[in-house]
Amino acid sequence: MVPRYSRPAMTAIWTPEARLRIWFEIEAHATQALADLGVVPASAAQALWDWWRTEPAIDVEAIDAIEAVTKHDVIAFLTWVAEQVGDEARFMHQGMTSSDVLDTTLAVQLARAADILLADLDALLAVLERRAMEHKYTPTIGRSHGIHAEPVTFGLKLAQAHAEFARNHERLVHARADIATCAISGAVGTFANIDPRVEAHVAEKMELAVEPVSTQVIPRDRHAMFFATLGVIASSIERLATEVRHLQRTEVLEAEEYFSPGQKGSSAMPHKRNPVLTENLTGLARMVRGYVTPALENVALWHERDISHSSVERYVGPDATITLDFALARLTGVMDKLVIYPERMQKNLDRMGGLVHSQRVLLALTQAGVSREDAYRLVQRNAMKVWESDGRLSLLDLLKADPDVTAALPPAEIEARFDLGYHFKHVDTIFARVFGS
């Protein structure tokens, strides 16, 4: 975890104290279920909850000190709780194995992390929708291969991003369901020493599904799918970040990350405003993607379990979720405040002197009776002049001044082919698909 790329709410999920609080809740709910089943005295569960209602602080250091002796984290925790609660606490954990607590806790943490990420996506989607609506009809050049192609609107670009992140939202809902399961099934998952009803009770209370079959541990294909999904979301972040970086290039400059006055890069060179946030997002995306493969390698544990997954999860659990949360929030901020330059978009659009419309003129000439060969020659000879002028000449002007062209197509007819609206007639249809009617 890199502090500068973290936000408090997500980080809070991964603190030792937060983890221990979830441990307690799982143990207390399990004790309650055992009491309801008559396995342990009702007073045992009562004592635990009574203590919990006093909102006790968790003394992480004291527990660490016990662990230094017992060399076992769960036993250390149970020992410390027993010291606080008293004799009744000895009924805790009966029939359970450490993994019951550890894996169910990880499920709670990842589910909570997913909730924050889903909220992050909601915030991003809201911003993208607002900016898309603002620029629904702002003309800009569409580029394939970095080369001018045909006009689009800036709103369409944002609608595209919205659709992509809406898909990511749906994927994350699936991935959340995949990891939000509870296993309280004992040493090798057979429930030999604990009734499956305990698992059902804890699952319900912790808002998790019941793990249908566990082996001491919750199977790691679930976690692999979760982290793979984060990797896809990160890649979408990289895509939008890359778009902003391109738009902010000196020669393009159709949009810029917001710079507060004090933030100016270079005092003497007013142009030196760098897209550092989106470059940063590009790097963060690489990291979140980098966590996918270790998570995939975690799946093939040996037999009923080995513990090789654990060290991996101590890194990728916090690192992938904290980094992605930060990145989504940063991207939302960038898009929210993105400074958009419609005039510059128009200027770039005009840069080719109207060449983007040449095909429509060609077609109109053909339809007006000019042979395809002649039409092509007429358009081409004017288009080449425009191209060689590097945007100083206008195709429309040249065509209107070419008597061979106007002989077939009156100037008004030519002009009609230079209408951007022609390209935008279905923008509304697309917006309806993306944002609903």
Place this chain on the structure above:
Amino acid sequence: MVPRYSRPAMTAIWTPEARLRIWFEIEAHATQALADLGVVPASAAQALWDWWRTEPAIDVEAIDAIEAVTKHDVIAFLTWVAEQVGDEARFMHQGMTSSDVLDTTLAVQLARAADILLADLDALLAVLERRAMEHKYTPTIGRSHGIHAEPVTFGLKLAQAHAEFARNHERLVHARADIATCAISGAVGTFANIDPRVEAHVAEKMELAVEPVSTQVIPRDRHAMFFATLGVIASSIERLATEVRHLQRTEVLEAEEYFSPGQKGSSAMPHKRNPVLTENLTGLARMVRGYVTPALENVALWHERDISHSSVERYVGPDATITLDFALARLTGVMDKLVIYPERMQKNLDRMGGLVHSQRVLLALTQAGVSREDAYRLVQRNAMKVWESDGRLSLLDLLKADPDVTAALPPAEIEARFDLGYHFKHVDTIFARVFGS
């Protein structure tokens, strides 16, 4: 694509001819829709379908020869079709861009590949269920960290695998939906020169969803999610393959890949039967996982598109699906014919001389009134002898011969703690969760 790791049905999806056949269908459906909209003559669509009904072969070499001149694959194809169909074919492709055909074709190919993979998973699930039912109550030792823990049944191991692959089936259904979309939206996705109703018609005919917003290309987060899902499935294959490899180890030998008589490794050494299929599957899993990251890196195309994704997809499209198809089928074969040795499982289970039951004896002694300290000492002194004997001595025998133990717990009571059935009382519950009641 490595021929020895491929199967015909999946490979057939990726042949040049199969690809061109889908191209034709998309073009012909689009022409039909254009005809219905009055944009092109109805006779144009009619001519295409009339020709198609003659079940013509696609002359890949002829088309390649045209491409060598035109340097454009779609134009080469259209030219060849026009040569076959005649003048009416000139209305094909009107208002479309090459990517409309290419990306929608890839969607069809991936959807068909997903269908095969889903059928592969169905076949694997059926085998796993059958074998799980066979060995529902076959006792075997559960192992954590490779070390004997407590008894499970072999059926439980297979139920676990079944649940994991059932999850993978569900994930692949989602992933298939993600990539099965149709885009016929023109040069930069604005429908400037083609009506969205054409897209809707082609989508319906090709059994795809409509891509809500495209940019010339279908967004690559869809494909990234698809290949990431294949990576998760591959990791599950590795897990089950690793289990078989462990079980076949000389010292364990609880199960073996089926060897036909002629296949025997070494004539003089009858033990030399190697788990080569599951080792092979382990390697294939690495490859399928290896395709995840390139697919993730494909997401961030520049602006409305660049073509960097294309070369990646020429590898991973066929390679990931063909390899995974082969691996699933091979795994299904391995599990179908897996030679299972219940006697050896029992022997390994007995290897610890009953130490796995020591905790239940300890508890019984305590409940019979022995202090926890004494109970521990009594069990431990016998357990150590068993351990030092390397499985030659039996804990049950020693306990029954220890007067301090029998003074508190009569032999029949001791024996009752050595009951495997105690561990298996919830097997039925777990099977009901996995396989339904």
Place this chain on the structure above:
Amino acid sequence: MVPRYSRPAMTAIWTPEARLRIWFEIEAHATQALADLGVVPASAAQALWDWWRTEPAIDVEAIDAIEAVTKHDVIAFLTWVAEQVGDEARFMHQGMTSSDVLDTTLAVQLARAADILLADLDALLAVLERRAMEHKYTPTIGRSHGIHAEPVTFGLKLAQAHAEFARNHERLVHARADIATCAISGAVGTFANIDPRVEAHVAEKMELAVEPVSTQVIPRDRHAMFFATLGVIASSIERLATEVRHLQRTEVLEAEEYFSPGQKGSSAMPHKRNPVLTENLTGLARMVRGYVTPALENVALWHERDISHSSVERYVGPDATITLDFALARLTGVMDKLVIYPERMQKNLDRMGGLVHSQRVLLALTQAGVSREDAYRLVQRNAMKVWESDGRLSLLDLLKADPDVTAALPPAEIEARFDLGYHFKHVDTIFARVFGS
């Protein structure tokens, strides 16, 4: 292997016949050594080499047919050779294990592949040096974050690429040494049934080093290092390809991939020349990188060996080397024919109206006695006008027309600060470092 991304010489290394020819050479050299040691008759080696000198074709199909029966590739090969050579061939392979042949063959193949890649790098380096010399002093704007920074020369960009690929050359020399080892050590690497002198002889003849300690197989950390090195080279290809893609953008257009006349993208739109080769290289780089992780996962084979690495190597052996060979050659072609536009570079350099020189003016004013605050204000007020004009105004013109500026610094002195040569005074030093004096 994707045929369109392959070249014949590299592909030839990976054909079945090429592989079998290396097999024969290894077996024949080993038989020679065994004969020299008196283990087998001298006539056995003689017979093999006599046959080989007839330059026999290898009948791959016949050998495959034998393998279909024996289910063992090396035995099938030996059987076929015996059929050709006669009775003397029965002394072949004595004391050897299949892996001795297979792993040493892979070493030969990878070493030959490395030689082609090294030659590819040499060719690329020669082109980069030639183009760097051509444009040693061609001014162009240096960009950080995609934003204009200070002037560089186009030759410097190419020198940078040269230095990077020279490093890659050195890395590949190391990586080649890593995989070019010979193991002829028998079933578990103990030389129980074969003398180490056989290994030494084969190693010398096949131009390999002796593997100091093998386990039946050559350890896979060697191959992991090799493929990781290819991944680094691929990343460097991506870097240079990305530079070209940026330079070819419509708004930048400082360089272009060479387009033959017939290749023109769009007839009516002369600007539509897409950097498809470098985009393709970007995708190919992703693939070569994707092979690194499977190769790393291949290292941890079980005990003396398992065969999980083999399937991975059937993919990545050919795919990584063939793809990288193709990519290096394509990049060399791109750089060789790259169309470079110095005028456009100058135009882009001037785009900021001379703002890149503002800092030097600021310093000169200070040195001429103006207070830092005043100097800053004087420069800034002119710089802002230039910036707001989007490059139409010139900072030099404005400064020379600003009486407060000229009062401190005469026009000639101002002009002296707009000298590009100031930035290029150490180009020669850098070139000497990169290309030698």
Place this chain on the structure above:
Amino acid sequence: MVPRYSRPAMTAIWTPEARLRIWFEIEAHATQALADLGVVPASAAQALWDWWRTEPAIDVEAIDAIEAVTKHDVIAFLTWVAEQVGDEARFMHQGMTSSDVLDTTLAVQLARAADILLADLDALLAVLERRAMEHKYTPTIGRSHGIHAEPVTFGLKLAQAHAEFARNHERLVHARADIATCAISGAVGTFANIDPRVEAHVAEKMELAVEPVSTQVIPRDRHAMFFATLGVIASSIERLATEVRHLQRTEVLEAEEYFSPGQKGSSAMPHKRNPVLTENLTGLARMVRGYVTPALENVALWHERDISHSSVERYVGPDATITLDFALARLTGVMDKLVIYPERMQKNLDRMGGLVHSQRVLLALTQAGVSREDAYRLVQRNAMKVWESDGRLSLLDLLKADPDVTAALPPAEIEARFDLGYHFKHVDTIFARVFGS
């Protein structure tokens, strides 16, 4: 960074204070060089070094507070130093750009990290050599595919590991050289405002090579190679860790991680000692490998630089080196104290009842004049009995009791074929190759 997987010396390299101390040294050496060149007053350098000799603490918090205002880390640092040193400090950093300091600092950090890792490898190599010598002739079964093959010695296994880590040592020496370069070349690497001799001086003082051509930043192919090399080393760690995990399996138990008495897993079940350290190492290896791809993706920065690499390096710089350092030290500890059970190795070796010697008997019978078919039948009928007895019967006993066998081969001759020494006659040769004579 995960604190439990870190060691102080490596962690110390990556603290903010350590980083700032390197910053100062670079700035001060640069100032010295500038003074020597007459660009700044000699007193400026003197003042810096005078202050440094007072061994001042670096007040990270104060510098952070300044950065919160200036939004620039290097400026904040320079400001703070100026506050401490006084007016002379204003000459620091003249002509330099922030990256000159940042990238050279990273080079120093990575070089120091490499030195620790090289020392770690030395320690591991020493332990491996010592244990290999101890068990040079300890017989153990060699296993291919997890199946018994032929005898090896435990020392050979360790020699193999030694050779592998010796290769890793050499690779890391190369990788260290790759990243240990100094760039002090100004805004876009042209030395426009700083003399190359400053770079040369700083390089020498910081024990780095001069970066031949930089672009503001040091090219990231260097770092990619470095982290890829760490990924290879991690994979070798996984290999040896996996070997130990296999050896510690209940059914194999030829070696065990050392367990201190208090560490016993389960009180009642003395066998429950889990190979948790090597399982942990397996997970840590996955993480270090996971950092390779982000480092490879960092290579293709845009033009003269973008800053996307920076966030990646804030993770992988510390995380990869700290994790690998910890893992190497842990592995060294495991191997140092590994509890090795030669008796159990012998027992496992005998498990097959001598089947591993069957081939030598077969050969001896043939050489004694028995036809190959008869010899095969004689060996096979005894071997099958041994195999079916699951190791209770001995092949040697059966052969000596088979009159058809003894008719051809006297018992003493049979016994001679069961000599393990036959397999170990070249152990000395191999050891000489690995450890020198």
